[in-house]
Structures are given as C-alpha cells and as structure tokens.
Amino acid sequence: MSKTYLDLSAVGMRFKTDKGFFEALVDVNLKIAKGEFISLIGHSGCGKSTVLNLVAGLTEATSGGIILDGREVDGPGPERSVVFQNHALLPWLTVYQNVELAVRQVMKEASKKDVDEKVRYYLSLVQMDHALDKKPHEISGGMKQRVGIARALSLSPKVLLMDEPFGALDALTRAHLQDSVMEIQAELNNTVIMITHDVDEAVLLSDRIVMMTNGPAATIGEILHIDLPRPRDRVELADNPHYHHLRQQVLSFLYEKQSKVTRLKSSKHNQSSAVA
C-alpha cells in the first residue's frame, strides 16, 4: 500500500442538540494515499457531509483526529478546498475575477502576470477560458460548476473535497463534467474525496469507494477498490463485465446489507442509479 497522505484515525462526531447528544459518526478510520480519488457513498443522513466537513476543518471531531501530510487538521485552510453542489460563485464578479480572488489568496506576493497565467491555466483546464468576462448569471449551471472546480483547484489544494459536485446537473452535463474531472485528475493527480449518491459516478471516477453504514453512529462499512484501468471510457465500460460486477457490489451493500426504505433511480438503459 502506498504511503498514507491523509489519515482519519478513530474519528467520532457527536453533535449537541436540543434533545441531548446525537452520535453521528463513530470510529471512522481511513487512510488515503496521495493522488487517490475516493468516493463516499451511503444513505441520506449517514454522515458523508460530516466526514467532509471534518476533513475541511469546518467542524472539529469530538474524538480521534485527522492528519494531512504530517500535520493535524485543526481548522479550515486553502490546502483543503471544497466544491459544493451549488457553485458558490460571487455573483458580482466575472468568471475570471472569481478565480483570481482564489489565486491571490495563495499567491499573495505574486506579480499580476503570474496571477493572470494561473487564472487562465485553471480556467482552460475546465474549458471555461472562452467566458472570462461573463458574470455567473450569464452562464449555465454546468459552466458555473466548472468555474467552481477551477477556483478550488487554483488554490493548489492538498486535498480537493467535493460535496455532490454534479448533483444539480442534468445527465448530459453531468457526464461531460465527470469526463473533465477525470482528465484533470490525470493531469494534476490531485487527492480527492467526493460525496456522491450516484453509483455509476462513483465506479467511473474512483480508485476506492468508501461505503458508509446507516446512522446514527455511522461508520465505514466496506471499502471497494475500483481496479478498472485508466483512462476510463463510459461507453466501453457499459460492455465491461467487471464494471458491472463492481457496480453490483455497491448496490448490494446499499440495498441488501444497509437496506432501508430508499429511492432507486434507474435510467432507461440501467446506466445510472442514484441512492437517496
């Protein structure tokens, strides 16, 4: 196994509520290597966002700890950038300025030229260099999400955290963006943790899928290694028996081992299934 880069060790999270304490997570242990793409999947309310918030440093674990690249996570920082489902772009700034703001956060002393190069580089990575001067309201949801990804990447994060990044997009836009993320991943080799409700998305993008048990007191149930060679092509995978076997293992965990009244959305060709 490669060297651990991000280490979640015996992580527990207990929230204080009006009705007493709520045990959301117990004993979450996960070691992630540099450059790994991890998906978190599990039924609604099992604690996926809580795990992400803990790694982001937005919430502090009530037990255990998180170490990233040899340093304990004890608050938010640009080395752990987050992409949310609803692109949080600043509406009064252009596409260019939204990314520029992030770049300046990590390149405080840099010259205008260096910042400009960086902004254009990340916007071209997500194929948005044609819309530098547009305001968020002038571009589509998929485009906004691309800019959100560019902005998060421009912080050169040690870990990119994505909370259902494609959740609000239509199927075609979603597929395009997934392909872009795979291409970017091949180029930058980022360490990524992504929350998804989509089994196909998880299998297509991930090196490992972390499957969580139902809450309360949720934890990691199983971890599935996705040993499909890269680059991955969604059309070729549709005829790949191993792909279907992996997909089946996730479905079996969710709907047999962790069964709960759930909603299963399948497309006409049974290419996509989403867990709620």
Ligand SMILES: Nc1ncnc2c1ncn2[C@@H]1O[C@H](COP(=O)(O)OP(=O)(O)OP(=O)(O)O)[C@@H](O)[C@H]1O
């Ligand atoms: N600040 C909080 N105070 C109290 N309870 C919380 C808090 N944040 C989350 N919880 C509870 O912790 C559990 C896990 O929530 P979380 O949002 O992490 O789940 P999730 O798996 O991301 O859900 P979903 O898939 O629906 O987004 C839920 O029962 C939730 O109600």
